[in-house]
Amino acid sequence: MGVSIPIIGLIYYSGMIFEISNPEETNPEETNPEETNPEETNPEETNPEETNPEETNPEETNPEEINLQNDFLIAPDVVIPMKVSRPGCDIEDICYIPSNIVVEKGKSVTWLNEDSSFHSVTSGFYPEPSGFFDSGHLDPYQSYTLSFDEIGTYDYFCTLHPWMFAQVIVE
Secondary structure (H helix, E strand, O other): OOOOOOEEEEEEEOOEEEEEEOHHHOOHHHOOOOOOOOOOOOHHHOOHHHOOHHHOOHHHOOHHHOOOOOOOOOOOOEEEOOOOOOOOHHHHOOOOEOOEEEEOOOOEEEEEEOOOOOEOOEEEEOOEEEEEEEOOOEOOOOEEEEEOOOOEEEEEEOOOOOOOEEEEEEO
């Protein structure tokens, strides 16, 4: 049996999602010190051919081998990538990726700041925001989610870096 560690949160970092857990909250009934004593385990005694993958219990997953691409983990819709706080990302249209996103009415869009600089997601055009939405300053690796309930085209930009602009199209 493995150790059950409750998940207390998720972090999206550089295209990967990591689980945050508190090992102090493990269930002592699920841990058997005799089974997990490394001095008594001989790696040469384990034959990988004797293990049937169909018999593996998903609850016995080794925390170091957790697949971080599970279906229940959702990646952001728009990423603010590294180094876009410097002018030039607008030339390649990579200030927000994707720079134009199409969503259905009533759906949400999540932006994630993967840069080491602060950024914003502010409706309108620089230097005059439209006032429809404003994320405020997003810290590195902070996200912002907004639901779009009206059909239309929503231009947005970064208040700190005027060359950064993109668009949400709601159908």
